[in-house]
Amino acid sequence: MIKAVTRRIDENAGELMRFLLEQMYLRSPAWAPESSPLCALELRERCRGVAAEWPLLHQFLDQYLKVLEESGGGLVRRVGDAGSGQYCVRARHAARQLVTAALDHVVTERLGSKAARIFRLVRSRKYIEEDDIQKNAMLVNKECKQLTYKLLEEHFISVQPMRKAASAGGLAKAIYLYHVKLHDVAHAALELCYRALHNTVRRHAREAAAHARLRDKRRRVTTIVHGMRLRGEPQQNIDDVEETLTPPELAVLQGVEKRLKQLSIAELELDKNLFLFKWYFMFPETN
Template sequence: MSHQLGRLVSEILHRYFGEIVQQVGKDLFTYGSKPISMIVKTTGLPRIKVVESLRTLLKFHLATFEPSINEVNADYKLNSDNVLLLIRYPRYLLQMKSKFGSEAELLIEELLQQATCSATVLLVTIANKYKDDKDKNITMVKLKDTFISLATAGYIQQAPVEEAKEGCEVPTLVPVATIVPDFEIRNLLQAMTKNISEITDNVYWEVNYDRFHLDFRDEIMIKAVTRRIDENAGELLLHLLRLMYLSSPPWGAESNPTPVVEIRECCQRVAAERPLLNQHFEQYLKVLEENGAGFIRRSGDAGGGQFLVRVRFAAHQLLRCVVEHCVTERLGSNAARIFRLIYSKKYIEEDDIQKHAMLPNKECKELTYKLLEEHFISVQPMRKAASAGGLAKAIYLYHINLHEVANTIRELCYRSLHNLCRRGSHERRLHVRLLDKQRRVRTIVHGMRLRGEPQENIDDVEETLTPPELAVLKNVEKRLKQLSAAELELDRTLFILKWYFMYP
């Protein structure tokens, strides 16, 4: 675990859960797997506070536990990858709203806030919360149908159940197969009149992050092909990816071969929307194979009649683009030219770099050494055999170890994300009074509009925010929006890096 990752994880836990959970999470990150007694000793917190913090971390799948050696106590361990997913929540909600509508967004948002929840409680909570909101027009029928659609598509799944082992006092969580429930609208409407605590539903549900990540991966690949060729080629890749799910593991390095006949049938179903794709199907397939960044290839075992998707190679290509962009941003376009030259040649001497890069010798050497210093390139010394009567000569070959470069980029992303989180926290602390006042005014105005009060009364409440305060709030919101957008962009880069590291 890196130092930069530890700082980032600590800052994220502080933002979402407060100082006490941050201390417990930081202690687990630093020391690894520990029992409660050791956490209390090293953090100096009361035992009840440590237990509450661990309960919170376990509830949101930010920590795991396993039996210790004596199988009496449990050892707890922080799941840093899931902590980083907290930044990705806005992307999950946007994905739901664009694919399934506002009802799906509300369901996923509530489930993310609750971590795990029974289906009946989830539907009743949302229905009661928005029953008076005429703008959203939320009904129990819509919520029920959307929940079933999300469960069928795999975006939500049943939470693991507890299972006790014989002779071990620490239980284990066992995943269970998701069974799509069958709701009775009458029972759901009756549950709306009850207290939440009175609802008896013992099947709990949680968000399936992996299903969202598959969508993000497909979206990145399709956008890359669309920019490189056109929208029809992106549509063709979309059909290939959908067919891949039917016969291959979703995160497999390469999909199983798909016959051209099946691909053509899928394209013919959207012939009205994509007439050019259907008309020039063979040409688009050939262009995608030859100029689609290597995302697909023809299967050699089937005489050219089948194609497969190269998921691992796509991650490799996208990572290379990320690295080139990072080099350009940090060291300039000339440094990126040198980086691309070394990557294309695999191994190259310094004199050959100056010759092929077409840059002044001094600038070329300076940029090469900067790339070496930033760990974007590596150097390999080679010794030539000594000639008769001469001395052995050493040459130095520059090359790129993409795995090491990916680790370098990941550390840079962790550091940048930590700085963004700290800056956002500073902005909120600096203007906490104004932000609280704005939140209260918006809440009051929203309630007044739901009650149908006159616009004059609403204007009076809104005028409690003076023009100077509104100007300050506008600047603060603009800065916070920029910081949030930067966080999501860095998270997208981290997603590509994690995708790359999935494959050996």
């Protein structure tokens, strides 16, 4: 949330968001949909204490609060006028916004940017007909239909059949309304994250085990070379020890370490997404 506000506004707004979250942690019940109200006077006292580090935040606190309320993505709202204004953090709304962004990323990675465009369009409307999707998505009809059905197949969108009232002497016409059940889509994405994390951990373990001997050899060489340097041995002797690792072995090690690093980063990203989805599910589903 702090990073989102920093990117959207600036670092001063991010610091203000940090303080609001700290106060939410100290004053509000765990997993509260909204934080307990915090008055602007308390915020001003806090900013006075960090005026040397954040002079603009201290000088323009009222303006930053207004910008945060109006342009902060709905993460903060004003709930009263006492104490120069009272503000609260909308945790449930923040969880929903972050999960929505995560789902957009999942759709983009699995089906491409055009499918993500259709997904965002359907999500922005409560219900939308197939013809309206084709008109608003700015895609070729055939491609738009294929991507829409792919999203439906992957359970990112849902369809609700309905019948239009029949005209005089005519038959009732069936129409299909597409919509996004965010709670169900988040559950599906959560399962994808679990499966991806399982595969990533297994791949990391298999990659490490397959090259365990070579990695252990490099560790032994590194340890020996470090000891030789501490003892002040000649560089020629150190070079002789380092050359026990041949160029092909070094190339293999470089590739292995690169893959292991990528897998570790993937694990961290999946853990982050799992936290977001679980945070979202901590709040009751709302219409």
